[in-house]
Amino acid sequence: MSGAVRFEAEAEDGVEAEGGVGRVGVATAPVHHGEILQGVFPHRGRPTRGLVTLPCTVHTTRASFVPVRGGELTVSPARKTKALRAARLAVEACVPPGRAPVGGHLELSGDVPLRRGFGSSTSDVLAAVLAVRDALAGPLSREEIARIAVRAETASDSLMFDGSTVLFAQREGEVIEDFGRRMPAVRVLGFGARPEDGGGGVDTLALPPAAYDGTERARFAELHAMLREAVRTGDAALLGAVASASTDINQRHLPIPRLDGLRAVARETGALGIQAAHSGDIAGLLYDPADPDAEARTARAGRLLHHIGIHEQWTFTTGD
Template sequence: MVDHSDWRVGVASAPVHHGEILQGVFTGDGGLTRGLVTLPCTIHATRATFIPAPGAEVTVTPDWKGKARRAAELAVRAVTPADAGPVGGHLELTGDVPLCRGFGSSTSDVLAAIWAVKDAFTNPLPPQDVARIAVRAETASDSLMFEESTVLFAQREGTVIEDFGYRMPPMRVLGFGARPENDGRGVDTLAFAPARYDQGEIGLFTRLQAMLREAIQMKDVALLGSVATASTEINQRHLPIPKLDLIRNVARDSGALGVQAAHSGDIAGLLFDRDDPEVEERTGLAQRLLQALGIHEQWTYTTGD
């Protein structure tokens, strides 16, 4: 007889991200591997509820959230003992995450599902295990499960290439829709093959990794902004942002420290030092300058300790 006394309704909330600070190919244990550094974001979230039940079936509401359902199945297997017998349940997802924009909606769904299952069975599931489950569920994942540190993450392997040891320094992010002609419809990220980088870009990624390591350890927002801008410029060959030169002018004129982008989406952001006494004035000027370029879809948030 299986003991169900430890089962309960599991609840969890998972954040989104705002694209990447850095994305490319890097040297890992097995040679070159694709990797990214995610920019945390606080303006959207996915909430999940998981109700365990005997039997092997896991169902989900909405029923089209197949990646999250698969993640819940894998998580159930990870947190229940082999002799527990067939275990399933029902997963319900709610939230306000826009699709196909670069906010990491699928990873947010998947992560909320895994964490809700973990909560239902009150069993530990470290971030490294969560990452592996996420990649199995959605092929490529972001690094939202690593909450306590900034990591360079191999998004298709679910492994950490480098743990930088600290969270990102505090920043004010002025986000915006980088392709106004899309009218917020986003980008079909599944339609894009993974970027193929040349040797010059691969060498640059190594230098940018070292710069980012220093920026995070020294809490240097300006250096971090330089890394983000360089990564955005490299991505122009693969998924260009219209008016990027003019956006960079806005960054310069407003005192932003960098331009970052979702490397497979249609959102971007200007980065400011949260602790700059003039951050409000700088952000306001940047908002007006972006509007003058026809970029009216904008939002702000703060990240970091």
């Protein structure tokens, strides 16, 4: 949404909320599938943690926001405290100065697993902010939404930048580089990379930020350039190479069990690379969707994963 809209105007196709404060706002937010690249990159003259996420269509978060006069704001389920903080910040940003306080009720629903690397918190936060924006007709840009997300959850993913590929500073809420277009499409065979944990995920709040050494930091500069070229040229194979290299670096910080076996499956089935959530327990084998054998390769890889004890699997294609 761009441009300012009169705050109390009733949307022609909306449902007016209590007291004419706005309309009932509704929104959906996507998830991601971990990262293609994560590390440390130069930004504003200093090394800054950044990441490039892999879009995912497997799960969705839905939100509705009913605005009411008064300052109280509630959320359901009550445990969604990050989304509640984000909604409060979004209301503050959308209500013009001098207006009476606005509260309301935020309701979230969806099927996003927690602590696994799908970006469940950011999906909640983004859906909440978009629902508030829809209800109050606020002119929130993607950049403003990113700053709200970081304030609400300390570190955020880049789900709000869905129209392009961005290298995103997750703790600052700023874009380090916008590559100007979507990343090349890939077919993803996703899976739970730590089956012995029973899909319980990773406690990201307890996970210390990775301490990268000088060799790794130099490698990030190379991977940054490779990723820029992959996006510019639509080179899915180069994208897969970046993902594999980033996964290898992350192995020292949050290791994936059976990585040697995963590499063997990737080689045997002609995968473009191995991609992982750098603070979760999911990973994926990447294939070229333009390859006429992509479906057969994916199916064979799924069988081979079963043979090495990885049974939780799903597939999707980015760009669908």
